[in-house]
Amino acid sequence: MAGGMPDRNFLVNVFQLVDKDRSGAIDSRELQSALSNGNWMPFNPDTVRLMIGMFDKKGSGTITFEEFGALWKYVTDWQQCFRSFDRDNSGNISKEELKTALTTFGYRFSDKFYDVLMRRFDRSGKGVIYFDDFIQCCIVLHTLTPEFRQLDRDQTGTATFTYEQFLLVLAKILH
Template identity: 75%
Template sequence: MATTGAPDRNFLWSVFQKVDKDRSGAIEAQELQAALSNGNWTKFNPETIRLMIGMFDRTGSGTINFDEFGALWKYVTDWQQCFRSFDKDGSGNINREELQTAVTTFGYRFSDNFYNVLMKRFDRSGKGLIFFDDFIQCCVTLHTLTAAFSQHDTDRDGIITIGYEQFLHMVFSLRN
C-alpha cells in the first residue's frame, strides 16, 4: 500500500476493483485478507481483518464499500508509517524492545511483565516478533480497552470498582 500523500480517487477505485474479486461492490473479509500482506509474504491475521472491517463498516453489513475502503486504506497506510518508525532495525517486524518503545510513546506505562503478556498475546510466530497486522491489532486493542476502562474511571486515578458482570459486559462489548 502506498505511504505518501492521499491517493487519488481513480487509483483507489482501481485497487478496490482488484480487491472486490466477486464484483459485488463490497469487500468482504476473505477478499481483504487476500489483498493485504505483512510485507513478508504472510497474509493478515483474520482477527485483524475482522477488527478493521468492523471499524470501517458504517452500515453493519460485514463488508466495506468503496468509500469505507478509502478510509481503511488511509488507516492502514498511517499504521504502516507508524510501524516502520518503531521497526528500528528494519526487520519488518517489531521485537519486544521496539514494542515497548512504541507503547510507551503512545503514553502507556506498563510493567516489564505486562510487555511479556503483550508479546505472548500478539506474537503469532512464537519467535518473539510481532508482524505489522498484529501490531495494528495490539495497538487498537489497547486503545479500545483503555477507552472502556476510562468510562468507569470517572476520577481518573487509574482504579475502577466494577462487578463481575459489568466487567464481562465491558470486555464482550468491545469491537475487536
C-alpha cells in the first residue's frame, strides 16, 4: 500500500467539502456521507467509527484537518489494495479474493473460517465483500492479532487467557 501524501491545497478543499457544518472537524456522519463503497449503499458506519477512532488523537470523536491527511492517505491506500485483490474488477471481493488478500497479509486460516469471515463482513448478503466491509475486516484482524500474540508467548498459535482478558480484547473492536 504505497502512495504519497496529496497536496495540502487539495486536502484543504476535500476537508471543507466533507465538513458540511463548517465546524472545523469531521464527525462520523460527515465522513460516512463523503465515502463511497462502490455499491451505492451507505458506507458501513462501524467502519467509519473504527477509522475515526484510529486517527482521532484527542479522543473527541471527530477528525481535525491535521488528522484528516493521515486518514485520507489510509483510505486511498486501502482503495489501491482493494482494487489489487479485486481480480475480476467486480467492485467487490469474493471468498477466493479475500483468501488471496489475507494470505498475502500473512494470515493462515481454514476454509471454514473464511466462510465465517464472509458471513460476518458480507452486509449485502450477496456472497461478496464490498470496500467498506473489507476495510473493517482488515482493521478487526489487525487489532486482534497483536492482542492474541501477546498471550501466545511461544508463538505456537495457541494461547490461554481468562474470560475477562477475552472481553477486554473484544471491547477494543466493539467500541
